[in-house]
Amino acid sequence: MDPTQTPPLFDARGHDRILLIGEAPATGFPDRLRSLGLGLVTVPGVEQAQHEASEWTPAAILVAPIADDPLGLVRWVRGQNRLAFVPVVLLASAEQRTRPAEALHAGADDVLSGSLDAAEIASSIAARIGRARSLEHLALRDPLTELLNLRFMNDRLPAEVGRAARAKTGLCFALIELDEFRRVIDEEGHAAGDRLLAGFSRALGAGLRSYDIGCRLGGNEFAVLFSDCSAAGAEAALGHVRNQRRGVLSGLPPITFSAGLAEFPGDGGSVDELLEVADKNLRRARRLGCDCTVVTPRVEHGR
Numbered sequence: 001m002d003p004t005q006t007p008p009l010f011d012a013r014g015h016d017r018i019l020l021i022g023e024a025p026a027t028g029f030p031d032r033l034r035s036l037g038l039g040l041v042t043v044p045g046v047e048q049a050q051h052e053a054s055e056w057t058p059a060a061i062l063v064a065p066i067a068d069d070p071l072g073l074v075r076w077v078r079g080q081n082r083l084a085f086v087p088v089v090l091l092a093s094a095e096q097r098t099r100p101a102e103a104l105h106a107g108a109d110d111v112l113s114g115s116l117d118a119a120e121i122a123s124s125i126a127a128r129i130g131r132a133r134s135l136e137h138l139a140l141r142d143p144l145t146e147l148l149n150l151r152f153m154n155d156r157l158p159a160e161v162g163r164a165a166r167a168k169t170g171l172c173f174a175l176i177e178l179d180e181f182r183r184v185i186d187e188e189g190h191a192a193g194d195r196l197l198a199g200f201s202r203a204l205g206a207g208l209r210s211y212d213i214g215c216r217l218g219g220n221e222f223a224v225l226f227s228d229c230s231a232a233g234a235e236a237a238l239g240h241v242r243n244q245r246r247g248v249l250s251g252l253p254p255i256t257f258s259a260g261l262a263e264f265p266g267d268g269g270s271v272d273e274l275l276e277v278a279d280k281n282l283r284r285a286r287r288l289g290c291d292c293t294v295v296t297p298r299v300e301h302g303r
Contacts, residue, residue: 017041017056018125021049021073022064025091025114025121032122038129046073053083055163059129060087062121065114071106078107082155085136087128091121142216144194145201153215153223158271160225164264171264172226172234175278179256179290181220196252207241222257231263231295238293256291258282267296 017039024030030040038059043049046068053061061077063070070090077083087109100111109128112121140152148156157173164171178200185193197220204214204224213225226234238259260281262274281294288294 016059019043019049019052019058019061020064021045021062021070022066022091025062025064025112026116026118029118029122032118033125036122036126038122038126046070046076049073050076053077053080053086055166057082058086060089060125060132062125063088063090065091071103071108074103074106074108082159085132085139087125087132089125089128145198145216147201147204147222148213148215150215150217153213153217153225156213157225157274160227161264161269161271161274164228165269169228170230170266172229172231173262173264173274173278174224174226174234174238174259174293175275175282176222176224176238176257176259177282177286178220178222179258179286181255184255192252196255199252200255200257203241203244207244208237212237231261231266234261234263235293235295258285258290259293260285261293261295263296 016037018033018041020040020042022042022044024040024042033040041052041058043052045066049061050073052058061073063073074088074090077086077088088107090103090108090111092111092114103111109132110124112124116124140148142149160171178196181193181196184196197216200222201214201216204222208214208224209226211227212229213227215223215225217223224234224238226237229237238261242257260278260283262268262276262278262281264274267277268274277296281296285292285294
């Protein structure tokens with residue numbers, strides 16, 4: 001996908017499901033959600049909801065009237081940075097009514113009446129998701145390149161490392177730096193530098209898989225998170241980015257990039273270890289003359 005385009009409201013990678021705690025609020029509610037492109041995952045209580053929300057990112061969280069305190073769940077969600085933009089909607093009932101002021105103070109986005117029908121509840125939640133994702137897009141995107149930003153990567157990388165550890169799969173993390181970017185600024189000016197940064201972001205969008213995550217960390221520094229990918233696969237993807245760069249940067253000052261790769265779990269089992277290895281390999285790439293990708297050498301057994 002072109003990184004300059006706003007992402008679709010409900011994507012196809014599992015982030016389009018609502019987490020419902022308790023029973024469905026009205027007959028036909030799941031069908032109404034499906035008609036809006038939303039799925040539904042139902043759990044009976046707060047403990048199960050916390051487990052689910054730790055494993056994946058719901059599009060929204062809907063709390064039906066349940067025995068345990070729904071406000072405790074709201075406070076827990078609002079304490080998770082990764083879930084900062086996930087709408088939390090409480091459903092009130094005549095028998096167990098939550099006061100809106102108390103719910104909003106705890107961090108809920110809305111309290112809906114249990115007398116609403118399935119279509120009204122589903123439409124209200126979908127509208128909430130749309131507004132939340134618009135705000136998320138503004139908060140987590142670099143305004144110049146439209147790539148995701150450092151705040152997003154700081155939240156996402158630990159979550160992806162945790163997921164890879166649980167699933168026993170690999171991932172790769174790349175630190176990227178545009179070579180001689182200061183020379184471009186000095187010779188061509190800041191406007192040319194901005195065009196170069198935006199052009200490189202297009203190269204990332206064209207060269208990576210649709211579910212790889214490219215971020216601008218600041219200045220001429222970028223990062224890419226390759227889910228379920230080996231170092232060899234990530235190195236090949238960055239080679240494809242180099243080829244794409246030549247096309248999208250036509251008419252701009254010529255520039256190359258250096259990259260350092262870190263692979264989980266071979267290069268480390270924690271975020272700090274992966275960052276350290278990626279940074280070390282990036283510095284090695286610069287010492288080798290730039291315009292290359294460096295991975296950690298592997299010792300082959302039996303040799």
